[in-house]
Amino acid sequence: MEKYMKQLIMNSPDQKISFCEYMEAVLYTPEIGYYMRSREKIGRDGDFYTSVNVGDVFGRVLAKWFAYLIKEYNLPPTIIEIGSGDGKLVYDILHYWKEKEIQLFDCVEYRLVDRSLDHQQRQKERLMAFPQVSFGGVLEQYSEINGIVFSNELFDALPVHSIEKQNGEMVEVFVTVKNEMLIEIKSPLRNDKIISYLESQNICLKEGQRMEIPLQMVELYQNLASRIQSGLLVTIDYGYTDKEWQQPIHCQGSLRGYYQHRMVRNVLEHPGKMDLTSHIHFDCLRREGVKYGFVEEDFLQQQAFLVKAGIMDELEEDNGLDPFSETAKRNRAIRSLLVGGYSEYFRVLVQSKGLING
Helix, strand or coil, rough: HHHHHHHHHCHHHHEEEEEHHHHHHHHHHHHHHHHHHCCCCCCCCCCCCCHHHHHCCHHHHHHHHHHHHHHHCCCCCEEECCCCCCCCCHHHHHHHHHHHHHHHHHHHHHHHCCCCHHHHHHHHHHHCCCCCCEEECHHHHHHCEEEEEEEEEEEHHCCCCEEECCEEEEEEEEEHHHHEEEEEEEEEEEEEEHHEEEEEECCCCCCCCCCEEEEEHHHHHHHHHHHEEEECCCCCCCCECCCHHCCCCHHHHHEEEEEEEEEECCCCCCCCCEECCCCCCHHHHHHHHHHHEEEEEEEEEEHHHHHCCCCCHHHHCCCCCCCHHHHHHHHHHHHHHHCCCCCCCEEEEEEEECCCCC
């Protein structure tokens, strides 16, 4: 991949590419991009953990909440999960419904959308016992959506542009090659789409501040929102509000790499072998939702959402004699989701359109 990236850069105009182009290449190039390669990415043998990897509790709580929503609002039993990874979350959800909500289990249509062929293959292997699941790589196969559309850590994995305020002027950060090394280079901001985003979101950087500009996030969100006729759009991710972006601690932006469970600040290291991620602009999604006729139902920290959705009901009495019992492991998982190492910046945004209480 490093050789591929150097060739890509040297063949580009001015022998430089934007951070968005860099991320698109190292993450999504067929067969050699990070998400496209056939290897473990999530969990102990991968590079990072998600809430889904903490036992089955996260999936069980979502399963109960989805069942409630479908009944409360008389929604079609259709769920579309965007960026569905290895399929563990849907497995946990359907397994819970098979035990506790057999009527819903029998009639639900659960559709997965993920552009990674490796992920699609892993999903099919994991979910072969669930005929109600369909697989695909593009959202365009669904022209009119009625039901629940949700994503878990989707937008943070999309390529972003990187900008900075330097000597009173706005510059964009690019990637180039020098002495056979991938390095940053800065040029005056000329990208009209970035300038338009800054103006529409009323963003004004302080001197020396760096920020990621999520043009692909906006494009994907608009694509999703325009297809939903009625139902719920649920976004679970980590990110900041406009106010939080202005805090000094975030002045160097949020773009990071994760390699073998280590956070790497130099995102040009390990191209194609390292996950790249940035905190999303939540207030942008909230404003975009209004444009597409959505109503904001909730915007909560993930811990608060899980409590509201009933995670405490998953706790069970445990005599403490066997720390490896299923009850003990599930209770530990609940504690880790509520008070463990998961960032306070994980949020749940729930937006609705055309809902009527059943």
